[in-house]
Amino acid sequence: MTISAIALVGNPNVGKSVLFHRLTGAYVNVSNYPGTTVEVARATARFDATVDLVDTPGVLTLPARSDDERATMRALLHEPLRAVIQVGDAKNLRRTLTLTALLAELGVPAVLALNMHDEAGARGVTVDAQALSSALGIPVVPTVATGGEGIAQLTRSLADARALLPLLHYDTDTEAAITDLASRITQHAPHPRLNARGLAILYLGQDSEVEAWLSEAAGENMANIVSARAAAQAKGVMPAALAHERGEAASTLTSRVTARTEQASPLLAHRIGQLIIHRFWAWPILLGVLFALYEFVGVFGAGTLVGLMENELFGKILNPAVTAFVREHIGVVWVADLLVGEYGLWTMGMTYALALILPIVTTFFIIFGLLEDSGYFARLSVLANRLFKLIGLNGRAVLPMVLGLGCVTMATLTTRILHSPRERLITIFLMALAIPCSAQLGVVLGLLGGISFTATLIWVVSMVGVLMLAGFLAAKLIPGRRIPLVTEMPPIRLPLFGNVAKKTVGRIKWYLIEVIPLFLLGTFIMFLLNQFGALPAIIRAGEPLVSGWLGLPPEASAAFVMGFLRRDFGATGLFALSHQLSAIQAVVGMVTLTLFVPCIASVMMIVKEQGAKVAAAMIAFIIPFAFLIGGLLNHLLRAVWA
C-alpha cells in the first residue's frame, strides 16, 4: 500500500483546520485567530485509507518569510503530494488567488475549496465558481466547512484535481531570468513533483526553504544556480515586483468572477467588531470581559467548584474511602503512607491535581476558547499594543500572555505566532518570570483573597510592575528592532459550542498529562524528604534566606523546594502554612514564588523552543531575581504597611 499525501494550504484563518477535521475526523486546534496552526498536522483521510491528509499553517506570503510559512513550504517540498487542496476565503478572493498564482507555477494538481461562502454572501459578495473553475482549469467547490457544506463534493472533486492554468506572465526580463534559472534547476536539481519554473520563482523571491532544498539537491552545482540569481538581480529583477504582478493578476481575475451588491447597512458583526476597539467603548467592554472571566474562573471555578471537589467529593467521600481501603489492605506502613499519608500520592498528589487544579483550568480554558473563537483576542492585541510597545513587543504577544494565565507551558509553544525571534524570546522570558498559570493563580487568589483585598492588590501591582520593568530592560538589552503591529481583524463570530468544547477537552487532556506525573513526582520527593528527615535540614539551610531576607517562617523553605517542581505546587505548600502567616509574609511569599522558576514542564518547553543555553540563562537570572524582589518587597512593606 503506497501512502501519498494531500495537503491543505491557504491563507491564515480561512478554515483549513476545520476542513481537516471534516476530512479526517482528527481534531486539531481551531480558532478564529490567524496563526493557530503552528505545526504541520497529519491524519488518514476518511475517504481513502492510503492517503495522508496534511494540514499546513496559513501562509500570508510565499516566498516564505515566517516560521509557519517555512513549515508550509517544507510540506510542499518534501511530502509525497498527490494533490493540494487550496482553501480560500470566498470574501477575500484576491488574496486567495495571489497564492493560487504561485501554486500554478509549481504545477501541483489542485482543487480550490472556496470556504466561508456564507459569510461572503452575508456581505453581498458572490463568486461565480463555474467561471473561476474554467479560468483556473481546476475544480472549484464552494464550502462552509464549519457546517459541513460542500465537503462531499470537495472529496469527489479530488479525482479531477489537475495542474492549474497559469494566471500570468511576468515582464520580458523577468521571464528570461525565470527561464534561465528553471533550466539550470531542471539540469542540476530536478524536483520529483514540482515544476522547475515554480521553484525558480520562489528562489528568485529568496525563499529560504527552496534555497535549502536546491542546494541539497544540486550539491556542488549550486554555484551555477546561485550565479544565475545574482545575474538576474543585477538586471533589476526584484522579488517585490514578482509578488506585485501576482497580486495584479489575482485582482484582475477577482473582478471578473466576483459580483458585489452594496449593503444597505453594515453587518452587526462589523459594528460589534468596531465597538470592541472603539477609543471609548473598548474599555468598558474590556472591563466587562475581565469581570466575566473573574466571575466564571475565580468565583465559580476556583470558589464553588473547587469547594465542591475538595471539601465534599475528595474530603468527605473519596479520600476517607481510599484511605480506609489502603490502610486495611496494605500491611506495610510506609507503603500505605506513600499512598495516603500526609505526603501521599493519592491524598496529596492526586487530590491537588484533580480537586484543586482541574476545576480552575477547565473554567479558564472554556472562557479562553470562547474569546478566541469570537474574534475578541485579535482585537485585544490592538488595545494592548501601546502597553506592549513599552516592553519591546507588539500587541500580538497578548495571546500567548493571556494563554499563559492558563498554562505557561502551552503558551510557550504558542509564541510561534509571533513574527520575530526577538519577540518570541522576550515573551517567553516574561512568561517564565511573571505570568502565573491558572493553577497558581487559583492558589494565590485563594490565599491572598482570604487575607484582604489590599494584599491581593499588592501582589497584582508587584507582578505587573516586575513584568513591565523586566520587559523594559529585556527590550533594551536584547538586540534587534521592534516590529510595529499590522494585523488583520478576523470577523466577529458567534463561537460554536462544539468547537469550544473540543478545544477545551483537548487542552485539559494536555494539561492533565503534563500535570499529574509532576504532581506525583513532587509528592514522592516530598515523601522521601520527610521520610528520611531531610526536610528539617533543608529548612535549616534555607533559614538565612527565607527567614532573614524574606521574613518568612522557616518551614516556608519546603514550599520553595516544592516550587522547583511546579510553582503552583509550591504555592499550595505555602497555602498549607497560611494559618501561621501574617499578611506581609503571605504577600512576600506569593510574590517570590510567582516569580520563582516556572514548572519543570515549561522549562523543558523553553529548552525545546529556545535551546538549553537560553533556558539556563533565564533560570540563572530568575531565581536570584525572585529572591531579590521578594526581599525588597518584604523590607518595603514592613516599613510602610505594618
Added chain:
Amino acid sequence: MSTHDHNARVPLAFLLPGARARVDALDDAIDPTQREQIIAYGLAPGRPVIVLQQHPMTLVMIDEVELALEDSVARLVWVIRK
C-alpha cells in the same frame, strides 16, 4: 503615479474615519518583510481603502478585510484622497 500632484498625497494616518482613498505608495522606510505582508493583506498601490477609525490604531477596510496598522506604519502609507 501622480508625482506632480503632491497636495493630494497624504499619509493614511492623517485621514478621518469614513474617508475613502486609493493607495499610492508604501514608503521605503517600512521594513521590507512587513512591506510584503502589508501588500499581501491587500494594502497595495492602486487599491481602494476606507478608513474606519484612527484610535487606538489605524483601522482600514480593503474589500472585505479589516486591517489594523500601528501609527508608525500608517504614516508611511501614502494615499490619494477620493
